[in-house]
Amino acid sequence: MLKYFVALLSMVLAVWTVPEWLTFPIYGNILNALDSWLQQPLSDVSSSPGRILTEDELSLYNGAQGSKGLYLAILGQVFDVEKGRKHYGPGGGYHFFTGRDASRAFITGDFTEAGLSSDVSDFSDSQIVALYDWLAFYQKDYTPVGKLIGRFYTETGQPTDALRQVEAFLSEGLKRKAQAQSEMQLYPACNSEWSEASGGRVWCSTMSGGIHRDWVGVPRMLFSPGSVHSRCVCIRPSDPVHSENRNLREYKDCPPHAESCRITKG
Numbered sequence: 001m002l003k004y005f006v007a008l009l010s011m012v013l014a015v016w017t018v019p020e021w022l023t024f025p026i027y028g029n030i031l032n033a034l035d036s037w038l039q040q041p042l043s044d045v046s047s048s049p050g051r052i053l054t055e056d057e058l059s060l061y062n063g064a065q066g067s068k069g070l071y072l073a074i075l076g077q078v079f080d081v082e083k084g085r086k087h088y089g090p091g092g093g094y095h096f097f098t099g100r101d102a103s104r105a106f107i108t109g110d111f112t113e114a115g116l117s118s119d120v121s122d123f124s125d126s127q128i129v130a131l132y133d134w135l136a137f138y139q140k141d142y143t144p145v146g147k148l149i150g151r152f153y154t155e156t157g158q159p160t161d162a163l164r165q166v167e168a169f170l171s172e173g174l175k176r177k178a179q180a181q182s183e184m185q186l187y188p189a190c191n192s193e194w195s196e197a198s199g200g201r202v203w204c205s206t207m208s209g210g211i212h213r214d215w216v217g218v219p220r221m222l223f224s225p226g227s228v229h230s231r232c233v234c235i236r237p238s239d240p241v242h243s244e245n246r247n248l249r250e251y252k253d254c255p256p257h258a259e260s261c262r263i264t265k266g
């Protein structure tokens with residue numbers, strides 16, 4: 001029973017917690033990542049060609065007795081993870097990542113033999129962005145060794161079509177993420193509360209929606225285009241960008257400049 005509970009807890013944490021905190025500085029820098037990626041795509045091998053390894057060669061670097069060292073690959077890029085031996089060495093919690101490219105498992109958290117695969121062809125663009133965060137983590141913290149011949153690099157170390165596809169998804173995903181982030185800055189969510197006795201209330205503060213800012217704003221309903229559904233966002237009424245937005249509506253019986261509005265039905 002405890003085993004199942006721990007497994008369940010791990011899965012929940014894996015999805016919600018770890019990649020976030022483990023790579024927080026990288027996530028925080030998504031726009032810089034986009035910038036640097038645009039300047040040097042993943043497949044740009046010219047700057048650091050390094051060694052070109054076959055899968056058999058890489059498999060010798062799994063830290064087992066008599067093995068040559070500790071390497072792992074992600075998106076076909078090989079890193080020496082010796083300095084993280086406590087994680088990657090035999091007996092370590094992430095030993096299964098060594099001696100192979102298990103890119104898929106960095107995102108799925110499926111560490112079974114079948115899950116430890118480099119196949120990411122069915123990933124969404126946001127999963128590719130999350131995978132790129134892991135790649136950036138290894139580029140920052142570990143020594144690059146070279147490229148792995150296979151799914152992502154040819155025998156001469158050139159990027160394959162599969163890698164080009166990943167790059168296209170990455171580019172799309174980063175653009176979407178940057179767009180979502182700037183939208184969140186423009187339309188931070190309101191605080192809200194509801195109680196049986198006094199009904200609902202929405203209000204703005206300098207931290208509502210998790211966006212720290214030096215303005216409070218006033219609550220408005222923001223409708224998704226063509227939909228009857230809305231969410232409460234905080235806007236600066238003086239910002240001319242909002243006068244054009246036909247999807248914004250004031251709350252009923254709430255003065256236009258009030259920072260807090262009671263929600264009335266209808």
Ligand code: HEM
Nearest residue numbers: 009010011013014015018022084087094105106107108109
């Ligand atoms: C998708 C799921 C997960 C993946 C792919 C993953 C991957 C990793 C990797 C690769 C490392 C080593 C980082 C390094 O080289 O320094 C690591 C470290 C660690 N992970 Fe995970 N992890 C996952 C889920 C979890 C969960 C669910 C927990 C806890 C409940 C956890 C706790 C830790 C801890 C405590 C460390 C050590 C941090 C340190 O000492 O620096 N991980 N993880």
